[in-house]
Amino acid sequence: MHDLATTAMHQSHCDVRARVVTAKTLILGQTLTFADDPFKVPVAEAAIHEPRGGVLIEDGLIAAVGPADDLQHAHPDAIVTDMGSRLLTAGFVDSHAHYPQTAIIASWGKRLVDWLNTYTFPEEARFSDADYARETAERYLDLTLMNGTTTVCSFCTIHPESVEAFFVEARKRGLRAMAGKTCMDQNAPEDLRDTVQSSHDDSKRLLERWHGVDRLGYAITPRFSPTSTPEQLEALGALWAEHPECVMQTHLSEQTDEVEWALSLHPEARDYLETYEMHGLVGEGALFGHAIHLTERERARIAETGASVVHCPTSNTFIGSGLFDLTGLAACGMRIALATDTGGGSSFSMLRTMAAAYEIAQLRGAALHPAQLYWLATAGSARAMRLDGKIGTLAPGLEADLIALDLASTAAIAQRASRAEDFWETLFPTIMMGDDRAVAQVWVAGRTTR
Ligand code: GUN
Numbered sequence: 001m002h003d004l005a006t007t008a009m010h011q012s013h014c015d016v017r018a019r020v021v022t023a024k025t026l027i028l029g030q031t032l033t034f035a036d037d038p039f040k041v042p043v044a045e046a047a048i049h050e051p052r053g054g055v056l057i058e059d060g061l062i063a064a065v066g067p068a069d070d071l072q073h074a075h076p077d078a079i080v081t082d083m084g085s086r087l088l089t090a091g092f093v094d095s096h097a098h099y100p101q102t103a104i105i106a107s108w109g110k111r112l113v114d115w116l117n118t119y120t121f122p123e124e125a126r127f128s129d130a131d132y133a134r135e136t137a138e139r140y141l142d143l144t145l146m147n148g149t150t151t152v153c154s155f156c157t158i159h160p161e162s163v164e165a166f167f168v169e170a171r172k173r174g175l176r177a178m179a180g181k182t183c184m185d186q187n188a189p190e191d192l193r194d195t196v197q198s199s200h201d202d203s204k205r206l207l208e209r210w211h212g213v214d215r216l217g218y219a220i221t222p223r224f225s226p227t228s229t230p231e232q233l234e235a236l237g238a239l240w241a242e243h244p245e246c247v248m249q250t251h252l253s254e255q256t257d258e259v260e261w262a263l264s265l266h267p268e269a270r271d272y273l274e275t276y277e278m279h280g281l282v283g284e285g286a287l288f289g290h291a292i293h294l295t296e297r298e299r300a301r302i303a304e305t306g307a308s309v310v311h312c313p314t315s316n317t318f319i320g321s322g323l324f325d326l327t328g329l330a331a332c333g334m335r336i337a338l339a340t341d342t343g344g345g346s347s348f349s350m351l352r353t354m355a356a357a358y359e360i361a362q363l364r365g366a367a368l369h370p371a372q373l374y375w376l377a378t379a380g381s382a383r384a385m386r387l388d389g390k391i392g393t394l395a396p397g398l399e400a401d402l403i404a405l406d407l408a409s410t411a412a413i414a415q416r417a418s419r420a421e422d423f424w425e426t427l428f429p430t431i432m433m434g435d436d437r438a439v440a441q442v443w444v445a446g447r448t449t450r
């Protein structure tokens with residue numbers, strides 16, 4: 001352990017040196033930034049579009065954002081990258097994903113529990129092999145970056161090797177990222193079960209080794225109440241109390257039969273949320289994936305504790321889970337994030353994920369504004385992960401994770417965008433029909449990735 005920790009520290013210094021970019025870089029294009037939450041204030045106050053703007057980057061951080069002419073005038077020494085009419089925004093933040101499910105994305109015909117048993121668990125069992133974990137982490141992070149996602153919060157598997165692989169690969173790419181060992185001590189195949197003691201000790205060791213190394217953060221990760229005994233939830237709650245600087249991620253109320261199952265296994269709880277709450281697993285920094293079938297008490301408790309719910313729209317339709325009540329939950333004042341839920345979700349793209357969120361809201365009678373969708377995929381997810389102040393929009397002092405979007409990346413999108421009468425109408429076809437082809441460039445901590 002000592003050697004590994006020393007190596008991690010040594011690499012940390014090297015990587016920081018390597019990342020220092022001494023020259024100032026000025027990237028020009030259209031810019032979209034957020035000053036506030038468009039679910040709380042009018043879009044015109046929350047979102048700022050600059051038709052000819054710029055982002056000044058220095059030492060991996062954003063030094064200034066504003067009209068292109070002003071920035072060029074104030075910083076004549078900056079090296080200019082002109083992205084033309086492309087749209088510069090913060091990189092996407094995917095706040096709930098399972099990188100080990102990369103190879104089983106789009107697996108046919110099952111609902112949640114069957115899908116876990118048929119596809120997910122056999123695949124996750126392969127992650128005891130460190131080489132397989134590394135190859136998958138590489139592929140997953142390459143795919144997410146290609147799609148403009150610069151931060152993810154990922155579940156790993158029960159194997160510490162899977163966590164090592166993820167953090168090593170995220171770090172190589174200079175990413176801000178979070179992940180954690182998925183803990184399960186019941187209702188999983190034997191080779192995917194840990195124990196109360198081993199789940200606590202492995203999580204603690206990985207947390208101490210990785211949390212705060214470069215841009216990485218640890219997420220304490222009980223998979224969900226059906227696969228954890230009360231004793232395991234208690235041990236992980238105690239670990240979170242010792243390390244409140246970490247986030248805690250899990251699943252909540254995804255399918256109705258899963259809710260019944262969770263309650264039958266934890267009869268002491270009044271509702272699904274309470275299976276976590278009884279063990280200290282609800283509070284600020286808790287990320288509850290799905291949260292579709294919530295009771296009134298659960299809604300109120302999530303809102304008042306400052307916990308977050310993570311909307312996973314492509315997963316919720318793909319696995320047949322239900323229609324998330326986005327506008328209802330936002331009206332309760334709840335913190336809401338957006339995520340792919342790869343590979344229960346059917347896409348690596350946060351554009352496709354925004355489109356699915358729009359469609360689900362339509363089925364519930366609400367039309368989400370493109371600014372609200374974009375905010376969820378960037379600043380909203382960053383806030384849920386307690387990373388606002390570091391990433392999530394373009395503003396001085398934030399880390400320079402950004403993307404340039406081509407708003408006419410396919411013939412179908414281009415012909416619709418050409419009819420647009422304002423900026424939002426130009427952006428919306430890319431939200432609804434765009435994919436990795438729309439992502440023209442990605443910067444991680446101020447450095448291009450391609
Ligand atoms: N609930 C428990 N585990 C999982 C998972 O891996 N994916 C989804 N979508 N739901 C879950």
Ligand code: ZN
Binds near residue numbers: 097289341
């Ligand atoms: Zn999930």
